[in-house]
Amino acid sequence: GQNIDQPTEMTATEGAIVQINCTYQTSGFNGLFWYQQHAGEAPTFLSYNVLDGLEEKGRFSSFLSRSKGYSYLLLKELQMKDSASYLCAVRGTKAGNTGKLIFGQGTTLQVKP
Amino acid sequence: GAVVSQHPSRVICKSGTSVKIECRSLDFQATTMFWYRQFPKQSLMLMATSNEGSKATYEQGVEKDKFLINHASLTLSTLTVTSAHPEDSSFYICSAKRQGSTDTQYFGPGTRLTVL
Numbered sequence: 001g002q003n004i005d006q007p008t009e010m011t012a013t014e015g016a017i018v019q020i021n022c023t024y025q026t027s028g029f030n031g032l033f034w035y036q037q038h039a040g041e042a043p044t045f046l047s048y049n050v051l052d053g054l055e056e057k058g059r060f061s062s063f064l065s066r067s068k069g070y071s072y073l074l075l076k077e078l079q080m081k082d083s084a085s086y087l088c089a090v091r092g093t094k095a096g097n098t099g100k101l102i103f104g105q106g107t108t109l110q111v112k113p
Numbered sequence: 114g115a116v117v118s119q120h121p122s123r124v125i126c127k128s129g130t131s132v133k134i135e136c137r138s139l140d141f142q143a144t145t146m147f148w149y150r151q152f153p154k155q156s157l158m159l160m161a162t163s164n165e166g167s168k169a170t171y172e173q174g175v176e177k178d179k180f181l182i183n184h185a186s187l188t189l190s191t192l193t194v195t196s197a198h199p200e201d202s203s204f205y206i207c208s209a210k211r212q213g214s215t216d217t218q219y220f221g222p223g224t225r226l227t228v229l
Contacts (some may be wrong), residue, residue, distance in 0.1 A: 042119075042156070042206050042220040049216075067174065087156060091216075099216050100147060105156045 002026045004104035006088050011110045012078055020107045022075045022088035031091040033101065034062050034073045038084045046086075047073070075109075083111045116140050117209050119221030126197055132222045133193045136207030138215055142187035143209035147218060151204045163190040187228070197228045 004024045012018040024032070031050040035043035048053055049064035049071060061074040072088055085108045089101040116139040116199040126132050127155055144165045149157040161182055162170040169182035190209075194201055204225055208218040 033217070035220075040204075040223075040225075042223045045115075045217055045219060047213045048217060078186045099145065099210055099218075100159055100162055101218060102159075108154075 002092060002102050004088055004090055004102055006013055006086075006104040006107045008041075008105065009108045009110070011112060012075075014080060014111055014113050016078050017076050018078060018109065020086050020109065021074055022071045022073070022104055024069050024071070024088070024090045024102075024104075026090050026092035026102060028092050028104065029066060029090065030099070032062075032071050033089045033091070034060075034066055034071075035087040035089065036084050037087060037106070054113070078111050080111050080113070083109060085109070114143055114199060115211050115217070115219040117207065117219050117221040119207055119224055121224060122222060123225045123227075125227045125229065128198050131193055131195045132226060133191055134205055134207070134226075136190045136192070136209065136213055136221050138188045138209040138211075138219075141209070141211050143190075143211065144169060145210040146190040147208045147210070148182060148190075148192050149206045149208070151206060151223075157206065160192075165190075194226065197226070199228045202226055202228045 006022050034046040037043040047062035054063045059076045064071045085106040087106045088104040118137045120135045134215050146163040148160045151157050160175045163182045163184040165184045171177045184190040206223040207221045
């Protein structure tokens with residue numbers, strides 16, 4: 001089967017660093033995406049990993065280990081506006097197919113003052 | 114940019130009526146678009162993959178005769194919920210795949226459907 005696991009909820013303090021983990025088991029692997037979703041809104045693209053290692057983009061970084069089926073999203077210098085759900089999604093088919101994504105259940109992050 | 118629009122943003126309808134939702138990629142062409150639904154505090158569930166110029170591919174358990182998908186051009190896909198019932202009330206979100214090195218999906222703002 002195909003499975004993506006994330007913690008359901010996390011709480012962190014403004015200005016701190018938080019790491020949101022994601023583990024996956026899918027048939028084939030062709031990329032892992034992180035999206036941010038504020039309540040009542042559509043997801044917005046944050047990052048993409050297809051090779052092992054760390055991708056840094058401003059305050060956000062994402063890491064991938066394909067051998068371990070593991071990724072994390074690292075948020076630095078947390079701001080109140082970072083309170084949102086963070087979705088881990090894996091593209092489980094090879095390029096050239098439809099490229100559909102399999103989403104985890106999302107991690108709701110609450111940033112407190 | 115990679116902008117995807119969705120219309121309407123919110124719709125309330127009576128049970129038994131049909132509702133059409135449009136998804137447009139505004140600044141890129143998308144041969145593939147996706148339709149999701151999301152219940153409160155849950156993640157996105159893929160309903161179907163919309164392919165320009167061909168039939169949509171539906172996920173297991175999704176009734177293709179109830180959720181009609183048309184992808185008539187490289188920038189427009191439509192989802193029609195036929196004979197809507199209260200259990201169809203949900204947040205419907207489309208995404209468009211922008212072809213390139215990452216083939217990233219960009220999401221529309223979503224449509225909140227309420228069936229009375």
